[in-house]
Amino acid sequence: MKPKDVTVGQFLDSRHALCPGCGSAAAMAHVLSIVSKPLPSGRTKKIRAVVFPASCWSIGSGASGESFLGVNLVNVPFIAASAVAEGISIMSEREGRGEEELTIAWAGDGSSFDIGMGLLSGAASRNADILYVINDNQIYGNTGAQESGATPEGARTTTSVEGKEGIQKDIVSIMMAHSIPYFASAVLSPTTLTDFYEKVATAADMRGFRCLHLLSVCPPGWKCPTDSAPELGELAVSTRIFPLVEIKNGTLRLTHPKRVKPVEEFLKYQGRFSYLMSDEARLNSVKEKIERKWKYLSKLEEL
């Protein structure tokens, strides 16, 4: 599916409480628009429900029992998105609608990388028939930008005021270890739009556990301008900070940026990296790890 095949709908009611410039608001509109169209197989699916664990989307998606997204939504405890989505998809299957309905879990990185990881792992290992979206803004956004397992090394958060000391969890390897039918990382940006559309459509079209890892620019948390989501998304890919990976039935493919840009290009627009940018040794260590990760993924691609 190509971007020109889809008209992006006005999915989000203007009463939503997401911040101005929130990258995940645009990502949600695109994802819902893509999955509402005929998919590559020619099949059209109906969204049975979108399940939200506690996150920015708990307040962004609706209020007082009303959905701001025009689809059924279910708000669940922090750990529970994958388990509840699995239950809904089992209900669809028992009603004979498994082929035509799609259940989506839309969970933050705090929920996916950390607090809900146990249940995510369980649903993945049972090959639950759901589309699990990791909406990754690299912090616990809804509670004011605390450090999560997805926060990159050196990024400042409210709980790591001089920049994160520990490692960023390798979610690609974690999900790959579950041998799920489909995993893909994607970014909504002008240069990665086709990649984004194809991955979302592919994931929606399949059955079993599909995981989309979306990088979502978060202006207040990243301390960047509210109009920077498209440019920062593009830079995250072209600096190889956020490699675009697709793992389909065990085969890994990387989308190689046309022109690789210096890591600093991504970091310099964001206040959260101010300490890192002023510490050469630390910055070099972070750059080395980015390079090593890219080599590791390239080796897996070769294999």
Ligand SMILES: Cc1ncc(C[n+]2csc(CCOP(=O)(O)OP(=O)(O)O)c2C)c(N)n1
């Ligand atoms: C068990 C539990 N711990 C903490 C909270 C408080 N809480 C609600 S939303 C949230 C942050 C969620 O972060 P993330 O999953 O990354 O999603 P985001 O808000 O960034 O979209 C936290 C810590 C909670 N609701 N339940």
Ligand code: SF4
């Ligand atoms: S805190 Fe970040 S992710 Fe959450 S609504 Fe605001 S911009 Fe979006």
